[in-house]
Amino acid sequence: MKHTAPPQEQDAGLGPDSVQVEPRVIAVGDLLAATLIVTGYPAEVGPGWLEPLLTYPGRLDVSLHVEPVPAATASARLRRQRARLEASRRIGHRRGGLDDPETEAAAADAAELAWRVARGEGKLFRAGLYLTVYAPDREQLAGELSAVRALAESMLLRCQPATWRMLQGWTTCLPLGTDRLQAVRTFDTEALAACFPFASPDLPRSAAGSGSGVGEVLYGLNAAASGMVLWDRFAQDNHNSVTLARSGAGKSYLTKLEVLRLLYQGVQVRVVDPEDEYARLADAAGGTVIRPGAPGVRINPFDLPPDGTPDPLTRRVLFLHSFLAVLLGQAFPPSEKALLDAAVLSAYRAVGITGDPATHHLPAPLLSGLAAALAGMEDPAAGRLAAQLAPYTTGSHRQLFDGPTTHRADGHLAVYSLREVPDELKPAATMLCLDAVWRTVTDPADRRPRLVVIDEAWLLMRDEHSARFLHRMAKSSRKHWAGLAVVTQDTADLLATDLGRAVVANAATQILLRQAPQAIDAVTEAFRLSAGEAAYLLTAPRGEALLCAGPGQRAAFTAAASPAEHRLITTDPGELADGER
Template identity: 60%
Template sequence: MSRHSLSRPRDDSASRPPGRAGAFTPDAIAVDSRALEVGGEWVSTFAVVGYPREVHPGWLQPLLTYPGRVDVSLHVEPVDPVTAAARLKKQLARFESGRRHSSERGQLLDPQVEAATEDAYDLSARVARGEGKLYRLGLYLTVHAPTQETLADEVAAVRSLAASMLLDAKPTTYRSLQGWVTCLPIGLDLVGLRRTFDTAALSAAFPFTSPDLPPPDPTSVGAPTGVLYGFNIGSQGLVHHDRFALDNHNSVILGRSGAGKSYLVKLELLRSLYRGIEVHVIDPEDEYARLATAVGGTQIHLGAQHVQLNPLDLPIHTRPDGRRTAPRDALIRRSLFLHTVIAVLLGNDPTAVQRAALDQAITATYQRAGITSDPRTWTRPAPLLADLAHTLSHAADAAAVELAARLHPYTQGAFSTLFAGPTTTRPEGHLVVHSLRDLADELKPIGTLLTLDAVWRQVSNPAIRRRRVVVVDEAWLLMKQRQGAEFLFRMAKAGRKHWAGLTVATQDTADVLGSDLGKAVVANAATQILLRQASQATDEITRTFTLSQGERQFLLSADRGQGLLSTGTQRVAFQAIASPTEHHLVTSDPAELATYASGEAEPGDSFVELDAA
């Protein structure tokens, strides 16, 4: 075995490369025919020269999850279409010539040649139609070990793993230094052992899918859809998930305060905007303001001056041609919705007598405004909540008078500002944030309900169909009242029919799972994310989600941003990860925000820990 070494003085600081690169440059490199001694460890590099005929998405995942240290390097070089067509034509000519020669001599055809010929014809047709391109791919593996003896065992294990994947890995004999440099993250391929791949095979080589969350169609060669949630804690692969590919598009995120719940919601929201998905957010604490400003979104501050919502507005849809339409039973639906509004305002369900009096008053109030069962009258200005209270107060029924008295704070008292006039806001745009911070605590449940109602009018508009996500942060504000929880449940069930997904996020996990309606909302979410949980709620979560003992302990000890993503039968433990720019837009850590405000840090600076949202 030949051996020579390259070294530099350890103590001569002048000989070190300038800058930070010197800290990562080894003091000495000893070169053998098939291995290198780099610093204090041994490495050996292999080039993959044989590949399986068919591959599936994420097929390199076993190499990336190998328990030892293995560097996997991919070098990709695109081939221009003219050169690709010429090479495929020559290859097909060789195959056909070989087949004819064998046929003329009466020899049996080689099955491998037949398969290669069929693949070449198929690839040539797809390249000619522009359905794919050709690339030259080099795949190299570098195995690390502390000693030369251990390196031999690691090399045998990695080559066995590669063989099980139908990969033929050959050592870079007498080119060990070039092989090691090829696997460094500097973009140099000094070995040059390449293989031609098409677009589908190349895209499947990248670990953009998690083995724990298989794609809905494993045979699809299209680009992966969905958003990046983070990396797989167990395998270090990427967790890439598309909620719109499941049976329903709803998502529920449960986590204790400080677990990174809002951080994850904002990350998913931002990455959904990249895909052209329209997003509506109900923000109780004005946490989404910086994000909305950065992406040009619309912000509506409920409780601010001149911002009003009229719960008696009829659901009138505006078509692209300007015509205004409404469902045939729009007036009846609005009357029933007003029963929910009054129940949320009063904090409890009206009695049967009060409901009868309220129903009569609603009909009389609309009639006084000139709105009847005739759809032609539905475009007239709708009455206000004060008009309904006036009708109740002048009724002969004592139950109606009592309802009017209980509505007084919302029509003429301290909480009347939100309902004092016609609706002044129309939620339109790619991102609409409804902030509830300026609302009194007594008005936040009704503010959430009316905002959801306004959003639902857009979602259910048959003239405009697009993917939408509706985010309800701290959903327990509405779900703590039965009528509000029922409305949220109906929205969760009907959203799929209108290509919309509901995201419910709350830190009051025990309260949500402690009610039947709360469990129903969770059950109607195909995507369920559990972040770090309080010990008091762990038993209920374990029963509801059928967690194993290991998953239970993981949720108790998870760091910020870590959680379980479940899509029914599939679960994966992940760590949320954001780029520095995304982190700046979604963080709500007061220390970091103060640093940004003082100018000590720039928005592009990275932070080690995730936000404690």
């Protein structure tokens, strides 16, 4: 049978110029096609079980037609099925036969499914699965059919050709929503949901599973297949991540995309942003942007932790030791540490704050109070320390410290933008912002899932004290239902230190984008990359990444953002200039 499309359809490009139908083959324009009907299925399937067919390298149309079965009809059919299976089993016993494993398994499955349908935990669907293979000639079509059938058999799928019904098979696989073959089987909700490629087979469900209370986030499209890469960082052993890439590879773009999608899930996000890249996202999402270094914006390092923190004064004194070491750029000898300890406590006492929790509501002292306490000591070393603090109390760098904290990071999204901070103060300002964020994270009165993003983390890793502070956060964040996202372009510097490697080791989610040739050897060793993975990271286009989540759990993906999301997170100067016009 041969059908020629009308001239108006040919001109409109609505279909092939001709269709010639044979018993086992259909000629569609310049191609030959044949349809296979899937008639047998495995007893159990996992997520994304159709992925091998969807990623077949040849031209293959996979069509899945689904029709829901009404609950009353489903219950009646299950009762009849269970009755037939039970009757078969009793007849076999009466005749003295052995138990049939297939019948026993089918009876158990039918009983379990009947209970799930009765409790409303699942539904039944009639589903038909069809495969249409294309090739330019008969010889290649026969080879493609053999390859597809072998692939299907490896998936425990039995296929039969749609003999004498090739036209119906071809139209069934067109995007028309019409099943003209009606070779359907009954699926339950779970098995049907597993058909869809909503997860990468490279990341098993056991690793990327839900149950965290947050849910999975779409990272992008699988770079080697047609599936999606979804990941739930809060379902891992810890909630931390590291994102490593060379400049311009798309690490901040990917991080902002995850931030935006975690906000959809109700996660509270705090960002330390050295380059003001997150401000547009924060404005669009109704977040708060705090700009330390700008006129009138101050952060007081002496602020005490929230109520409920054990021994808050002692914890604050210990933090101030580390902060002052970063601020002054030196490690204090034991004698000077003792002087600083006494001066800090003296500054607190000067405003009425002691170890008694009843005094902790009083306004905290300022950095100038510490300088005054040091200046009042008779030890010459105290006078030298007070002189070193002068630029930050009365000199050109006092703007950040010369008053109480002016802004509180409230709400679902808060961004600390450090662009206005002088380069000399950025490590100390970053540590101050992290401390303010950490006080929010550890607040026992407000427990919720949180993500703390530290962009350009190399600013902290340059100093040993700030690196130790970051390491403590990485080790402790999970206890407070928080994840620490470390993003940096100085991969080699991060992996060259013990503390940097410890931060990486405490991140269950590791994302690698394009790497510089100078750093690839260190990355390969640290993440145990294969030669192929290392070569991929040397040539990966912008936006492509390798997600590492443990042995055998790796997936290459391309970040996928909607146009609306892209407008909020892009930092491409050309696109931003076009948007301003």
